[in-house]
Amino acid sequence: MRASTLVSALSLAAFSLVGAIPTPFGDKMNWHHARIAKKLKRDGPPKLVVAHHMVGNTYPYTPDDWAQDIQAAHAAGIDAFALNIGTDSWQPTQVAAAYQAAADSGTGFKLFLSFDMSVMPCSSPDDAQQLRNYITTYAQHPNQLIYNSRVFVSTFAGESCTFGQGSVPQGWSSQFTQHPDLSGSNAVHFVPSFFVDPATFGQYNGAIHGMFNFNSGWPISLTTSVGNSIVGSLGANLLSSASQIVSQITQALSQFVGATDTDTQYVSGLQATTSDDGAPTYMGAVSPWFFTHYGADSYNKNFIYYADSQLYPTRWENIIDNRDMSDSRSPTQLAGVGRRV
Numbered sequence: 001m002r003a004s005t006l007v008s009a010l011s012l013a014a015f016s017l018v019g020a021i022p023t024p025f026g027d028k029m030n031w032h033h034a035r036i037a038k039k040l041k042r043d044g045p046p047k048l049v050v051a052h053h054m055v056g057n058t059y060p061y062t063p064d065d066w067a068q069d070i071q072a073a074h075a076a077g078i079d080a081f082a083l084n085i086g087t088d089s090w091q092p093t094q095v096a097a098a099y100q101a102a103a104d105s106g107t108g109f110k111l112f113l114s115f116d117m118s119v120m121p122c123s124s125p126d127d128a129q130q131l132r133n134y135i136t137t138y139a140q141h142p143n144q145l146i147y148n149s150r151v152f153v154s155t156f157a158g159e160s161c162t163f164g165q166g167s168v169p170q171g172w173s174s175q176f177t178q179h180p181d182l183s184g185s186n187a188v189h190f191v192p193s194f195f196v197d198p199a200t201f202g203q204y205n206g207a208i209h210g211m212f213n214f215n216s217g218w219p220i221s222l223t224t225s226v227g228n229s230i231v232g233s234l235g236a237n238l239l240s241s242a243s244q245i246v247s248q249i250t251q252a253l254s255q256f257v258g259a260t261d262t263d264t265q266y267v268s269g270l271q272a273t274t275s276d277d278g279a280p281t282y283m284g285a286v287s288p289w290f291f292t293h294y295g296a297d298s299y300n301k302n303f304i305y306y307a308d309s310q311l312y313p314t315r316w317e318n319i320i321d322n323r324d325m326s327d328s329r330s331p332t333q334l335a336g337v338g339r340r341v
Contacts, residue, residue: 066101080110102143122161128175159194172207198269210281217285
């Protein structure tokens with residue numbers, strides 16, 4: 001028997017709201033999202049498509065803004081938003097507004113929390129209490145995403161969090177997933193994005209129920225130096241290529257587009273883990289574009305990953321083609337679409 005699969009389309013934003021919809025490509029891309037969502041729901045066990053919503057970019061949001069985003073997402077075949085939350089004092093108010101808007105929409109649209117552990121503190125038990133408070137606040141909300149009969153929750157990072165315990169796995173298990181506050185109807189299905197070697201996943205038994213492969217949506221291994229090396233044999237340079245060999249360069253770089261190598265690594269790593277609510281969950285990523293540009297006077301980071309050669313549809317096709325890469329004894333499969341500042 002094949003395990004059920006959850007496909008999550010995470011659209012992380014740059015500079016302002018980043019929902020998967022509407023996109024810069026207009027109605028054609030909205031149609032593409034809806035077509036994918038229909039296919040995922042039609043073939044085999046039901047799948048979910050969720051879009052990542054950066055709460056940190058919603059300071060000026062009104063209830064109408066949340067309502068419009070939810071209606072647009074629902075119309076495009078999206079099932080839920082992952083609410084990426086940080087430390088700003090006003091963010092809990094916006095999270096509450098999002099849940100209320102979902103309830104008022106009458107669409108059955110779902111939400112779940114994704115803690116940005118790159119900014120949230122996680123060195124003491126009190127820091128974990130803050131996370132648990134978020135969970136218990138929304139666990140019973142009718143629009144909370146429930147997976148395997150538990151509250152679905154994720155993170156960005158968190159691989160260095162100990163919450164005052166002797167190790168990262170002990171911290172997450174004793175202060176979060178196995179804590180008495182998160183039992184019964186508050187129990188979580190925890191699928192974080194820890195940036196660690198998949199071969200070490202077995203160390204997190206009891207702390208996680210799966211893993212989110214955040215960087216699988218774009219060819220992270222395709223750096224400028226690697227690209228120059230690849231196309232060097234074509235007599236070109238990435239910064240100064242002749243127009244007549246552009247197609248050759250594109251073909252050479254396309255080998256990186258939509259690849260599933262890291263998906264396989266994650267699924268293999270998760271086979272060393274156990275989950276107390278079923279097979280461990282794998283969540284991959286899909287992205288139309290991943291870039292950031294901040295000057296030295298702010299976050300001081302500037303990069304862009306290769307997104308040509310039909311990256312977005314190709315990655316979707318590969319995820320759909322490999323939707324049953326796991327069976328009932330192996331990780332269930334999820335996927336996501338995103339870009340992040």
